[in-house]
Amino acid sequence: MGASKMLLDVVFTLTVLAVGSKAQDGITLNNYFSNEMVLQRGVENIIWGYGNYDSNVMQSCVLKDGVKTAKELKPEQVSDNVWQVKTSSHVEHTRCTFTFTETLKLEDVVYGDVWLCSGQSNMEQNMQNIENSADEIADAAENYGYGVRFASLANVFLTEQDPDHNQDMQLSWSRADDSEALKFMSAVCFLYGRNIYDVTEVPQGMVDADWGGTRVEAWSSQDVLDACNVPSNSNGDANADTVLWNGMINPILRVSLKGFLWYQGEANGNYNRDLYNCTFPAMIEDWRFKFSQISGGTNEDAPFGFVQLASWKPDSIESGFPVIRWHQTADVGIVPNPYMRNVFMSSPLDTYDPKEGYPGGIHPRYKQIVAERLANAGLNVAYGLTEYPTYGPYPIALTQEAHDAFTIVKLEFDKDLQYLVDAEISGFYFCSESAVKCDEGKSVDKWLEVSKERVQQVDSRTVTVDLSDFEMVLGGSIAYIWRETPVKELYMLPIYSDDQFRMPTPPFKYDLA
Template sequence: MLGFASYYGHHMVLQKEPTGAVVWGYGEPGATVTVVLSGDGGLIVMKKMARVKGPSGTWTTVLDPMDQGGPYTLTAGQGSENVTLRDVYFGDVWLCSGQSNMVMTVLQIVNASRELADATHYPYVRIFAAAPTRSDVELEDLEGIELPWSIPTAENLGHGNFTHFSAVCWLLGRYLYEALGYPIGLVEAAWGGTPIEAWSSQRALQACGLLEDTGSTSQHPDFSGPQTPSVLWNAMIHPLLNMTLRGVAWYQGEANTLLHTDLYNCTFPALVADWRRAFHAASAGQTQPLLPFGFVQLSTYRRQSPDDSFARLRWHQTADLGVVPNARLPGTFMAVAMDLCDEHSPYGSVHPRDKQNVAHRLQLGARAVAYGEKDVVFQGPYPTRAILEVTKGLLNLTYSQELVCRQRDTRAFEVYCSTPCRWLPAPVVAVGSRTVTLALAGCGRLVLALRYAWAEWPCDYQSCALYNTQGLPAPPFILDALPVGGTPGHPESPAERELLLLPGSSFS
């Protein structure tokens, strides 16, 4: 009966200092379990006592904060019975979750054979995958494991298509290991084709008004199977809450381009806030309250559809503010992926194979936001100011970073005009160090809104219009443009007018 919870095992990584790793398991109700951490030669590093609680028959302890490194053995003892885990290391533990673009394995990405061959060079990046399971009630432990804690090999990283192990998760962990130089533990809990509602607790769904009509997730008419609200939270996230985590990586959203698209600006911030509260509480405060949360903004899908749900969802992923971190999504970071399209992917264009750039952009955000590296540039340029030259029919945008123009796409920018009342292309006529000049031919005197890369498939591979000098793409946006008078230091002029750029638009 004595044992550790399902997601502890040989070769695992536990969270290093400054927080303590939570360890729990099962035992005889009422008995005392002794937990011993030992180093080389069996030298006892730490000993903890834990009482087994009834009727659940579980025990929990928090290890003292440990410096990075290993290997250690971790033993749970009860009477004459002992269970020992070997080759345990301390480092940073990241949870990776989402749908099929997170599930895609290293076998499925570009340069797969080289990536798989390189796996043996990273024995201190350890991997674990929960099995895809669902439940109508919150579970205490995982019902199934797809991959127990393992040292990476070509076989377990390239096991098959959409099985284990996640390419985005693996590459993020590998890049972080290369930057940080200490062990990284990666926990995958993902399921293809699933909406955010399935990964959300009932608390989070209620915060967005999603359960008010039905009162029951199982009766909701829009869902079935693993798409049912809360069933993946119940079975694949709730059991992990006792873990001490360093951060989360999330790649999900494609399913919500077909369902509750315009609620994502609520459901995503609600999920982030709820996961943070839950992990912090269940880990006895060891997982930090503002748990770093990285996500991949949606890539592309060649549906030949006039529906702009992909563009709307990309915007909603930022809580309608364009860039993160922001007031509604503090402590978050985003990998823009709209320029990593893959029309000829054998897995469908919604599954682009360039996951290296996705993970690279994610790890830049992790290093800046989660690890506080001040000199890391982790996001592309964003507009900060707009000047309308009415008589010339030009709109001058100032950006936050130095610009590189890769493509003068005539449809990259669009404006919504007072006359005619529709979106019109605003071709790029000039690009300066930090400025872009747009032509407003055919537009009336008043620009009501402006948007950039607002399309399901906004550009060819790595060929969107604007990047920064580090090669990061300018993210998509949609902004209201309100006149606020003349330029600073100059009287208001009918020929030149500054526009106030406000997040969101009523013209989308």
């Protein structure tokens, strides 16, 4: 656990103790619940706690139109020491108080959309460790105090599943105008919620559950690992199989969610790399299914957003990051796709950060770029706003034109593009073998760079790549930005959409006939 998280434990101990986690007339709430929280709109939500509870819960609300309502809710005792109650369904902006006893209440609860954010250290990277952090935190206090709220689970791993485990909270629910709390909140998670709120005006509840340096296997249930034939790992730390699923995801399956956000994969670059195209899609389906079965309010096809791995070491020819990025899309290149339905992504390969230490390097400070692109795609996939793009220009047709002893590859894209002639690189690579064989091993040295003068934009949606510098083109393959760190300048990849969003083209590769 980092120094910032240890400090946070001290700062917020009194806050955590002040809300419903301590005993009140013989019953307690699960630690997830506290004042100022967000419940998922449009569905039933489950509130649960501990003890023997034989009284009714009063749900008193002010509806969106100002009408006041009150309703008694009957809890059920699900085990000797665990009770739960299902709340009424309400639209966004409904504000409620839940009274359990004279001294135990949940107040200033608002209905909106709830997102679960997870992964490793780039999701964990907090608001005080990004570019322009002071300005961002001040802006949040001024403009988003009501509309964006957040909470964060403490780092806990468990070797066994316990559906009734009362997980600790790193941050109890807080509003965006609590600047001290916001310093310690996941930046990608919060900034995504802020961007979504700007467009939809639906209150956003952002729940953070992450752990730096962790692998996808730790966040997966045994069902996922069995389905993908993952070799067993029970090494006793936070990277052992299933332990973060057990400790940080399974205990909150009763929570109704709008969807999920994920930023992880660095730790799998050299660990079960070539299983990631199974484990990651399988984990998505497993989380969706289990939340939908237990919470009752999470959709089986709940939207799932992720961030492709950002740049790290300049001039690296290691293959871990390029291959993981490909596997993050189930080897298709874009999402959503037939194997990853209702999934969306952000591609931040133009956010290289030369700063040494933390933040910087593998933890780029430019999380605003990541979150903006993720929100664009989320507005399309999760909210049906099709004017927002899911990704940058992407090839829909590849043709080869033979010219004596060489080949020109013509790529037709699905939207208008800008090819930046002043970018550091052409962006294109050629390999004389199949794309799969070119990625075998730990290096991308089989992928040879195509010189800039060999690439041209011929019209608004077409780029040609002249392969006359290479031999044995037939049976080879072509790839785009197939490096750990393709470029070192912000916003300087070769291809972006020619519109207001300027979304970058994500990595792709194709076999040549």
